[in-house]
Structure formats: C-alpha cells, structure tokens
Amino acid sequence: MSLAYGIQLPVQSQSTLYAEGWEADAGPADLVAVARAVDGAGFDYLACCDHVAVPRRLAAAMSTVWYDPVATLAHLAAVTERVRLLSHVAVVALRHPLVTAKQYATLDHLSGGRLILGVGAGHVREEFAALGVDFERRGAVLDESIDALRAALGPEEFPEHHGKFYDFGGLGQRPRPAQPDVPVWVGGSSPAAVRRAALRGDGWLPQGDPRERLPAQVARIRDMRADQGIDAPFTVGAIAEPLYVGRAGWEVGRRTLTGTPERIAESLREYRALGVDQIQVRFRSRSRAELIDQIRLFGAEVAPRLN
Structure with missing residues (x-):
C-alpha cells in the first residue's frame, strides 16, 4: 500500500509550538495560495483545527488566532479541486x-464529498x-457524539x-453529505483516545507520538479491533518531523528533517x-513563497519516492 500525505495549513492557527514568523501578518489570500499549491502538488488532504475561544492564561502560547474550521474549509473547497478537507481536530463535544x-x-455536499471529519476531546477547561459543557465528562460526551454524528451524517x-x-428523531436535515459514509478520524494519544479511535473511528490521528512509540500504539489499536471483530478499513496516521527539502541556508532547527529528496523520502518511508x-507534514519557511x-x-x- 502507498503512504499518503497531507498537511496542516499555516495561518489558520498560530500556536507558538509551530507557527512561523511570517504567518502573523498573513491572511485569506495566503491561505488560498497555499491551499491551491497543496491541491496542485498531489497532497491527499489539507487540515484546519478548532478552538472557539482561548483564555488569557493560554493566549501567549496558543495565540487567539484559530480560524473556524468549517468556514475555512468551505472557503478553500471553492478554490481547490481534488484535495480532501480534514478537521484536525474538531472539538465536537x-x-x-x-x-x-x-x-x-x-x-461535504458543497465540496463534492471531500470531507474527513477529525474529532478530539479538547483540553481547554x-x-x-x-459554552456550558462539562469539561470532566468530555470523553464520555465525545464517545456519544461520534455515535450521534454517525447517525446524523x-x-x-x-x-x-x-x-x-x-436524544433526537423525527427532525430532517438536508442537504445530505455527498459521501455515503463520511470518514471519522479520532485524534489523541492517551489510552482513552487510542481506544476511542480503535473502537469508534475509521482512522487515528496521533498527537505528537515520536516514531518509537508508534508500533506499540498501532499494535494496541489492531488488537482492540480484532477483539471486537472489527475488520473495516482503518487509517493510521502520524505527524512527521518538521521538513525542509534541500539545503536551507538558515537555521531550521535540529529536529527538522532536511536534505535531498531521496534522503527525506528514505526517512519518511520508515513510517510505512x-x-x-x-x-502529516509541516515545512519550515520564512515566507509564503518559500x-x-x-x-x-x-x-x-519527494512524494514519488515515498512508495
């Protein structure tokens, strides 16, 4: 099987963990230009994440820039043709x-069936x-939300x-999704999140698991699905190290995977x-053009060498 690849978009969320300096002054035109480049370069998906409001105590680290994922993905659906649209992740509770x-x-209807619904528990009390939601019970609420969304979608x-x-019934909603079954990928790397992905999801979106942790997590997912007799297709994801293709000529950070296309592809093939x-890949950059x-x-x- 081939190794697919996607990208979390810049600009739409600007946590200090990953945002580049140029993103602070970027806006809709930059998002559109990047999304079109992603679409044209054969990426499988582009992703947007979700926070409604960020408290002052976390704003310095997280920033308060978090574009709404539905509005953003709908806007980008209209300027792209084939790339899938992932919420990574929607805090559906x-x-x-x-x-x-x-x-x-x-x-999904407007984009011609390109949605992947990524969901997660959230972490901001x-x-x-x-919003009047019980933070302590967010895991249980998310579990039921996935079941309810399976029905509603x-x-x-x-x-x-x-x-x-x-509890709902007798309430109609149209338009219906273009896809007969919208894929639901579950985010998170805690034991509860991994179990939720295995038993309720169509895929798993780990959050920061280094390579050495992945085999045990993947084995756990496979064992749980086998124990429950679940044999439906399942997509295992990973977030790769930051990348820079070629010789940067500037400090890209010691964790960044850089060098020739073959060197980068050789390293990424290990994920398979x-x-x-x-x-999911993210590139170091000093500007939109870069x-x-x-x-x-x-x-x-790089992509042709992945498989």
Missing part, C-alpha cells in the same frame, strides 16, 4: 451533534465552561439517536514499516 452535522454535511434524511447526552498509512516552493518540491521530488 462543544456543540450539539445536529449543529455539527448540519455544518459538516453542508461542507475555560472553553468548555463558557448517514444517508437518512430524518436521523435518529437516543443516548444519555443527546511502522504500520502508518498517512503522514512554503509554496517547499510544497511543490515535496510533491514533485
């Missing part, structure tokens, strides 16, 4: 499943409190779900041997 389903079903115009936190199906050059170089020179 913050919203009623019928609201989430309406938003993402519309996005104040965000949950402001399915083929039925009048979906039904009867659970502990949500670890049981990974898709990798990022787009990196995206194009990766698509043209």
Whole structure:
C-alpha cells in the first residue's frame, strides 16, 4: 500500500509550538495560495483545527488566532479541486451533534464529498465552561457524539439517536453529505483516545507520538479491533518531523528533517514499516513563497519516492 500525505495549513492557527514568523501578518489570500499549491502538488488532504475561544492564561502560547474550521474549509473547497478537507481536530463535544452535522454535511455536499471529519476531546477547561459543557465528562460526551454524528451524517434524511447526552428523531436535515459514509478520524494519544479511535473511528490521528512509540500504539489499536471483530478499513496516521527539502541556508532547527529528496523520502518511508498509512507534514519557511516552493518540491521530488 502507498503512504499518503497531507498537511496542516499555516495561518489558520498560530500556536507558538509551530507557527512561523511570517504567518502573523498573513491572511485569506495566503491561505488560498497555499491551499491551491497543496491541491496542485498531489497532497491527499489539507487540515484546519478548532478552538472557539482561548483564555488569557493560554493566549501567549496558543495565540487567539484559530480560524473556524468549517468556514475555512468551505472557503478553500471553492478554490481547490481534488484535495480532501480534514478537521484536525474538531472539538465536537462543544456543540450539539445536529449543529455539527448540519455544518459538516453542508461542507461535504458543497465540496463534492471531500470531507474527513477529525474529532478530539479538547483540553481547554475555560472553553468548555463558557459554552456550558462539562469539561470532566468530555470523553464520555465525545464517545456519544461520534455515535450521534454517525447517525446524523448517514444517508437518512430524518436521523435518529437516543443516548444519555443527546436524544433526537423525527427532525430532517438536508442537504445530505455527498459521501455515503463520511470518514471519522479520532485524534489523541492517551489510552482513552487510542481506544476511542480503535473502537469508534475509521482512522487515528496521533498527537505528537515520536516514531518509537508508534508500533506499540498501532499494535494496541489492531488488537482492540480484532477483539471486537472489527475488520473495516482503518487509517493510521502520524505527524512527521518538521521538513525542509534541500539545503536551507538558515537555521531550521535540529529536529527538522532536511536534505535531498531521496534522503527525506528514505526517512519518511520508515513510517510505512511502522504500520502508518498517512503522514502529516509541516515545512519550515520564512515566507509564503518559500512554503509554496517547499510544497511543490515535496510533491514533485519527494512524494514519488515515498512508495
């Protein structure tokens, strides 16, 4: 099987953990230009993440720049042709499943069936409190939200779900998603998140697992699915190290994987041997132009060597 690759977009979230300096002054035109480059370079998906509001105590590290994922992905769907659209990740417990389903079903409909719904538990207590959601029970709420969303994003115009936190039926929603089954990828690397991905998801989006941790996590997922008799297709993801194709000529950081296309591809091919199906990449860059050059170089020179 081939190793797929996607990218978390710049600009739309600007945590100090990964944002480049040029992103602070960037905006919609930059997002569109990068998305078009990603689409043209053969990437499997582009991704946007989700926070409704960031408390003052975390703002210095996280920043308060978090574009809404549905609005952003819908905007970018209109200026791209083939690349899939991933929420990485939507904190779906913050919203009623019928609201989430309406938003993402519309996005899938408008984009011609390009949605991948990535979901996660969230971690900002104040965000949950402001929206009236129990932070301590967010895992249980997320579990049921996935089940409710499976129903609400399915083929039925009048979906039904009867659970502990949500109960609905006899309420119609159109347009329906263009896909008969919207893929649900579950984010997180805690034991609870890995179990949730294995038993409720179509894929797993780890959060920062280094390479050496992946084999054990993948084995755990496979064992849990086998124990439950689940044999449906499942996509294992990984977040690769920061990349720079070629010789940078500037300090890109000691963890950045850099060098010739073959050297980078050789390193990334190791993920396939670890049981990974898709990798998410991020490039070091000092400007939009440099990022787009990196995206194009990766698509043209590294991607053909991945498989």
